[in-house]
Amino acid sequence: ESLLALREYAPGSRILVGGRVVHSRGILRHWSGGDGPEEAGLSARVGECRRGHRFTWLVGDEHPCTVCGAPLAAAARWAFFPQHGFTTAAWDPPHFGYRARAVGDVSVFSPDVVLGVGEAAEAAEAAAGCLVRHDVAGVAGLRAEYREEGTILVLNEGNASRGFAICHKCGYADSERHVGDGRVELPPRFADHPPVDSFVRTPCWERDEAPVWRNRVLAARDTTDLLFFDPRETSLAADAVPAPEKRAAVAQTIAAALEQAGAELLEVDPRELGSLTLAEARGPCDPIVLYDNVPGGVGHVRVLLECAREWLERARARLRGDDEHHERCDSACLDCILRFDSPQEGLRRRDAFRVLDAWLGGR
Known part of the structure; x- marks a missing residue:
């Protein structure tokens, strides 16, 4: 159920399961293990018109409001629709605890x-x-x-309403604090994250690459x-x-x-x-x-x-x-x-x- 998933399981969330805390670490790329970036989900534009209505569209940077026809109040943003849900990380197993945490509104x-x-x-x-x-x-x-x-x-726009950073290579994701591009002002420790499907904490990225989508609003x-x-x-x-x-x-x-x-x-x-x-x-x-x-x-x-x-x-x-x-x-x-x-x-x-x-x- 989309509302529950985006409210409770968005990357960064902590969920109580049987007396243990499970940490959501990213977006599941594909249930079968596929590794193409297009397999993780779909992208669209999301905007808000001058009368306060929100809407999405697929092509172009601007679009009239689908509710009332008014123009956009501000520049459109990118939305990302995960196709297979969210995932924990192999290197971060469940641990005993009692504090759950949701990410974003x-x-x-x-x-x-x-x-x-x-x-x-x-x-x-x-x-x-x-x-x-x-x-x-x-x-x-x-x-x-x-x-x-x-x-x-x-x-779900994340904790600071600046969306999420999403790794192309493994699906690791985290709530953004800043608007940026590439490696500029990524969330803390994002550039050094291990692949979510690895048990070894070695970096997912090479030093000269930045395979990341920035400031994506999660959508369903x-x-x-x-x-x-x-x-x-x-x-x-x-x-x-x-x-x-x-x-x-x-x-x-x-x-x-x-x-x-x-x-x-x-x-x-x-x-x-x-x-x-x-x-x-x-x-x-x-x-x-x-x-x-x-x-x-x-x-x-x-x-x-x-x-x-x-x-x-x-x-x-x-x-x-x-x-x-x-x-x-x-x-x-x-x-x-x-x-x-x-x-x-x-x-x-x-x-x-x-x-x-x-x-x-x-x-």
Whole structure:
């Protein structure tokens, strides 16, 4: 599963396994032992547009945003898609310990969601075989778009958001601290690393070579079911509209509530649902994408679309809690939507509740 792999097993990570610590040291070149550099994975360009949407493409240094059509906000970067996962090093066997460590922050986005309007957007949705519903759950203006076999892309930019250095010869990789080329400002001890498949600590490189990809963002692609909630045409009373600087946080909070309410409704593990948000200036909050966090998709979000009213009502109830909780909790807590594996900052429970409550006719 791509999200788990890039979050937990990226090069440099330490994983607890049976009371021992296993150190991820690089990218597995090929399950059969192939040694061509092209066998380790695929490369593509990744960029962010001026409206904050991330997307990838294959050819050229520049490309308009696939979500909204806006130009790039900064120069594109290279992304690397490992084809066979990550690996430990033969010279670094598991050792007794208790401290796990993850490397980098993982971000998720979908290239299939397009913030279009009008007949052109509807024609594109029909051509893609999307199921579109208007006034979802009885909420005037709330639009939903269901896409079977949609695409989720996952990125890990490393600890300093400068990507990873990846050795062509053996697959050894480490998080970058600087932007560089060749041997210039490589991660510590990178130039002297032994081959990951060697038990002997002799350098992988000759002194006059630098077979390395620099500043590569690690990426993965999953196919799954997507459900896109577009609130741009909804309207709220003035006292329920969040401030512009809170829009993204309100959307993330509603998405977290929908994840947990959906899992409760379907009686599945909450980790089987995932979510992401899209930056957008219109509407009370940013658009939200819910997806089956299971490779290939299993139909969770499709079922939830058919019981959307009950789903949103459960999300509202989870945000509110009892009177005592509603009085004291401003952002989020373990009694409502906070989980140990969820973001600890940036959630706005009270503002998100006002939006959901207004949508569902609470006032």
